[in-house]
Amino acid sequence: MNRDQYVPQIPYGTRDLLPREAKQKRTVENSLADLFTKWGYEEVITPTFEYLQTLSIGAGDEMLQHVFKFFDKNNRILVLRPDMTTPLARVAATRLKETPPPVRLFYLTNVFRHELAQAGRQCEFYQAGVELLGASDPAADAEVVALAVNAMLESGLANFQISLGQVEFINGIMAESGLEAEYRHKVKHCMVTRDLVGLGEILSQCGLSTGTQKLLQRIPLLHGRNDMLDQAYHLVQNDLSRQALDNLADIRRLLTGYGVDQYVNFDLGIIRDLDYYTGMVFEAYTPGLGFPLCGGGRYDKMVAAFGIECPATGFALGIERVLLALERQGININIKAKDVYIAWKQGLLSKAIATAQEQRGLGRIAELALGPQTRDQAEVAQRERGYRELIYIE
Numbered sequence: 466m467n468r469d470q471y472v473p474q475i476p477y478g479t480r481d482l483l484p485r486e487a488k489q490k491r492t493v494e495n496s497l498a499d500l501f502t503k504w505g506y507e508e509v510i511t512p513t514f515e516y517l518q519t520l521s522i523g524a525g526d527e528m529l530q531h532v533f534k535f536f537d538k539n540n541r542i543l544v545l546r547p548d549m550t551t552p553l554a555r556v557a558a559t560r561l562k563e564t565p566p567p568v569r570l571f572y573l574t575n576v577f578r579h580e581l582a583q584a585g586r587q588c589e590f591y592q593a594g595v596e597l598l599g600a601s602d603p604a605a606d607a608e609v610v611a612l613a614v615n616a617m618l619e620s621g622l623a624n625f626q627i628s629l630g631q632v633e634f635i636n637g638i639m640a641e642s643g644l645e646a647e648y649r650h651k652v653k654h655c656m657v658t659r660d661l662v663g664l665g666e667i668l669s670q671c672g673l674s675t676g677t678q679k680l681l682q683r684i685p686l687l688h689g690r691n692d693m694l695d696q697a698y699h700l701v702q703n704d705l706s707r708q709a710l711d712n713l714a715d716i717r718r719l720l721t722g723y724g725v726d727q728y729v730n731f732d733l734g735i736i737r738d739l740d741y742y743t744g745m746v747f748e749a750y751t752p753g754l755g756f757p758l759c760g761g762g763r764y765d766k767m768v769a770a771f772g773i774e775c776p777a778t779g780f781a782l783g784i785e786r787v788l789l790a791l792e793r794q795g796i797n798i799n800i801k802a803k804d805v806y807i808a809w810k811q812g813l814l815s816k817a818i819a820t821a822q823e824q825r826g827l828g829r830i831a832e833l834a835l836g837p838q839t840r841d842q843a844e845v846a847q848r849e850r851g852y853r854e855l856i857y858i859e
């Protein structure tokens with residue numbers, strides 16, 4: 466191909482982050498890393514790709530349908546990590562298995578899922594998240610939800626809600642009704658996609674009693690505050706669903722102590738699109754964005770699949786989604802301003818270098834001109850390059 470005609474492209478679902486965006490991303494990430502550290506979480510870094518065989522142990526089928534696969538030299542299948550929960554479950558069950566629980570880990574990294582790309586949702590995207598491993602108490606879930614609220618606030622967002630659900634609520638109803646696995650999967654899929662029409666159609670095909678059909682159709686509408694939990698309690702008789710509601714009430718009580726009550730409500734239709742969850746699940750929403758900014762929940766079986774019993778809970782926040790929400794809501798985050806442009810008259814470069822180093826030593830952002838400039842040229846350059854101040858060495 467003629468080189469002049471070739472327009473270089475980047476792969477579907479990827480993006481270049483230019484300086485302004487990269488700076489915003491770094492600012493949000495730095496503040497989240499500080500926050501997670503303050504709560505006693507420690508950063509871990511794992512390989513960008515894993516063996517498909519390893520990942521399949523922890524990740525469910527749903528996740529595996531979206532992974533990017535390739536081969537190593539020995540023809541073993543590799544996958545780009547689709548999230549960090551599965552790699553961290555592997556780490557917890559192997560290299561950290563002697564560490565006394567609970568283990569608190571955090572990460573800030575890119576993950577990869579083959580999806581329909583749109584604003585705030587690319588195939589390569591960035592997550593900041595935590596995993597709290599080795600604790601099954603509601604206190605662990607409450608900590609993770611409270612930390613998610615604090616992470617949203619720390620990112621600069623104020624107008625958001627966290628919706629708490631519990632996957633065992635619907636599991637209890639489906640088990641009691643004797644619904645076949647194939648239909649359970651379809652029902653859950655409709656709930657995840659909030660496809661109420663599809664849900665009605667499936668329920669009418671699977672031979673359930675009218676009462677159970679109506680109950681399952683009501684689940685996506687069961688959202689609200691404490692009184693909704695009471696209402697739901699009276700809709701079900703089975704133990705699993707009732708324990709799920711008790712568990713949510715316990716978590717809610719503990720959240721009051723964190724002072725984050727106003728950001729949290731219940732939504733029993735939240736079951737998340739990943740199949741490893743076993744208990745409490747949650748998602749954070751903000752007006753004007755049709756997808757969650759952050760999500761997570763309890764996954765008590767994943768680490769066990771890697772070899773050791775270890776209940777766990779956690780969440781991940783989508784960095785690009787948060788940046789998009791900030792932009793749409795007109796919220797400016799505090800990005801470090803460019804402080805000073807240092808220009809110099811012919812022959813004075815050494816003095817200018819010393820000045821630049823001095824300024825940087827004071828913690829200021831200082832850019833040094835590479836060639837001599839007149840004062841007029843320096844003023845133009847200062848403005849064009851976005852510096853608040855000019856030091857002209859003459």
Ligand SMILES: N[C@@H](Cc1c[nH]c[nH+]1)C(=O)O
Nearest residue numbers: 548550761762779780781
């Ligand atoms: N890995 C999940 C979030 C999560 C972290 N821990 C539990 N859930 C996701 O990518 O959405």
